[in-house]
Amino acid sequence: NQLVLRDAGRPAAQVSPGKPAGSVHGDSIGVHACDSANAWRNMARSSTSSNAIACLILSAYQVAHDRTSRGGDFLKWQPYPTSDALVTVSSGPPEELLSALKRGIESNDQSLASAAVARYAATNAPPRPVFDVLLQYAVSEDGALHAEKYYRTVSEEFAATRPAFRWRQVVALARVTASEFGQRAAGYDEACRLLNL
Numbered sequence: 001n002q003l004v005l006r007d008a009g010r011p012a013a014q015v016s017p018g019k020p021a022g023s024v025h026g027d028s029i030g031v032h033a034c035d036s037a038n039a040w041r042n043m044a045r046s047s048t049s050s051n052a053i054a055c056l057i058l059s060a061y062q063v064a065h066d067r068t069s070r071g072g073d074f075l076k077w078q079p080y081p082t083s084d085a086l087v088t089v090s091s092g093p094p095e096e097l098l099s100a101l102k103r104g105i106e107s108n109d110q111s112l113a114s115a116a117v118a119r120y121a122a123t124n125a126p127p128r129p130v131f132d133v134l135l136q137y138a139v140s141e142d143g144a145l146h147a148e149k150y151y152r153t154v155s156e157e158f159a160a161t162r163p164a165f166r167w168r169q170v171v172a173l174a175r176v177t178a179s180e181f182g183q184r185a186a187g188y189d190e191a192c193r194l195l196n197l
Contacts, residue, residue, distance in 0.1 A: 001157070001165075003066060004030030004172035005079040005114075018142060018183045024110065025180035030172065031150050033066040038153040041160075080175050081118045085111035089118075094125040101133055105178045113178035114171045121167035130170055131155065134177055142183040150176055 007030045009022035019026050040059035044052035067074050089100055089112065097120040104113030120130055138151035154173040158166045191197075 001030075001034060001168050001172055002079065003033045003063070003074070004028075004176060005168065006030075006074055006077040008077055022110075023179045025150075025176045026146050028176075029066045031146055031176060033063045034157070034172070035146070035149055035153050036062045036066075038156055042156075080110065081115035081171060082111060085115040086118065088112065089115040091119055091122065094120055094123050094129065097123070098129055098133055101130065101174060104174070105133075105137055105181050108178055108181055110175045110178045113174040117171045117174040118167070121170070127158065127167075127170065130174075134170075134173055137177045137181060140185055140188050141177070141180045142185045147177075147180055147185065 004024065007024045007028055009024055010019055010028065012021045015021050024030060037059050040055045040062070044055035047055065089097070097116050100116035101113055101120070104110070104116055117130060135151060138147045141147050151173065154169045157169045161169060
C-alpha cells in the first residue's frame, strides 16, 4: 500500500498508450505490489501451512523487489495525500467530500482525489459511499487492465487491515482511480447500451 501512496509516478521513459507520465495505474510498482500481496495472502489462506509460509516469503520478496528494483528511492518519496493537497480540501460533510473525490478523479488530479478520501475517513462516515463512487470508475475505466482487479484488492485489504491503517487502502485506490480516468474500459459503452443503462 505504501508503494501506491509513495509512487513518484511513471517516468517519461516508461510512457505508453493509456499510461502517461505521472500515472500510477496499470502495472505500476504500487498496484502490482498490492495485487501480488493480496494474491499471495489469499493463496496462503487456502493452502497447507508449509505452502502458506512459502507464500509469505514470496510476497515479501515481490514487495522488496518492486520497492528497490523498480521504485528508486522509495523512502524519500512523500506519501499521498501530501500536506499541500490536504490544505486544498477542507473538512466538511461527507457529501461535499464525495463531490471533491469525483472532481479529483474526473480531472485526473491524484492529489485532490486522495486528499478527499483522507478527509472523508476523518469524518467517521460509513465507507460504502466512497466505495460506491470508486466502483463506478473501476468498471468504466480500463486502468491498463487493472481497474476492476485493484478495486477488488482494496476491498479485500480494507476488510482485512487493522482499523488504524485500512483507510490508506482507499486513499491509494482514489489516487489510482484518478490516474486511470479517461481510458474507457473495452466493451463498457456497448454493455451499458445492451443493458439499457
